[in-house]
Amino acid sequence: MKRNTWQREAVREALGTNEGFVSAQSLHSTLRETGSSIGLATVYRALADLAVEGEADSLQSDQGESLYRACTPGQHHHHLICRNCGLTVEIEADAVEAWAHRVAADNGFTQASHVVDVFGLCATCTAQAAAAQVAPAPASPL
Amino acid sequence: MKRNTWQREAVREALGTNEGFVSAQSLHSTLRETGSSIGLATVYRALADLAVEGEADSLQSDQGESLYRACTPGQHHHHLICRNCGLTVEIEADAVEAWAHRVAADNGFTQASHVVDVFGLCATCTAQAAAAQVAPAPASPL
DNA sequence: GTCCATAATGAGAATCAGAATCAACGCGCC
DNA sequence: GGCGCGTTGATTCTGATTCTCATTATGGAC
DSSP states (O other): OOOOOHHHHHHHHHHHTOSBOEEHHHHHHHHHHTTOOOOHHHHHHHHHHHHHTTSEEEEEOTTSOEEEEEOOTTOOOEEEEETTTOBEEEEOOHHHHHHHHHHHHHTTOEEEEEEEEEEEEOHHHHHHHHHHHTSOOOOOOO | OOOOOHHHHHHHHHHHTOSBOEEHHHHHHHHHHTTOOOOHHHHHHHHHHHHHHTSEEEEEOTTSOEEEEEOOTTOOOEEEEETTTOBEEEEOOHHHHHHHHHHHHHTTOEEEEEEEEEEEEOHHHHHHHHHHHTSOOOOOOO
């Protein structure tokens, strides 16, 4: 039987208030900062559970950390992620789904699953980067 | 200046003789088994260099390990990977490239890059799995 | 061929994310 | 309210990867 604990709820809520992907470690710090006495192991367990139940998406950061984010349950989708601020947009990819299955079948593969994530700079961060371009770091003047 | 050492060459060669993705750890063991005295740190450095130079592809396994594989340099491509035996097929994905850029642009994102990998069971492993189905592990007989 | 500066190496320590352990706690059912 | 057992959290452990630093050996100059 699955029990409903405030810790699990706190993790779910903390995840929901975040618009981008967060690591288990930083989610734990955040919860501790809000006065919660939740343990790190519990955060890991709760996140793993949420991911299994389809209430959270997970992906690996460049550094190999697992990052999590609340998502629409029971629906397969992909992400468009700002590599600067972490802003995440859920995108549908029916075309890519079909393509992935076709490619797999063409090569004799069965039980195809796929990882499709798009990284970029969101409009805000693009604007900021453009502003920074006004005073770029000078190249070696030699 | 980049120097040419036999260690770096050994890593490149070991990577090339492998048809699937291998972890740094197992590549190191393999090299030691062949009598090489190469160090683990060196294997990591060599793999990181190869990845930067585009001579190797890397991805994260389920367990968070970094896996590497020799690849055609200077060419963007994706992978169809057998989740049982690790067999890897390079696939082209022009359609997906275009789709990724369009989706990014539609959402105001710039500098789009993407991660597209397809996992499945290769023909061989599918056949093996089917054979195993003949004598499945019995469910609880109660 | 020899010399030299320095990039690269390798053994081991350090670091870090995450999993495992286990006694204590507390939720849900009776 | 009592009980059983699922959950928690402090701690320890593990395993991958990175860092450190003395040593080695490459490649260019001569």
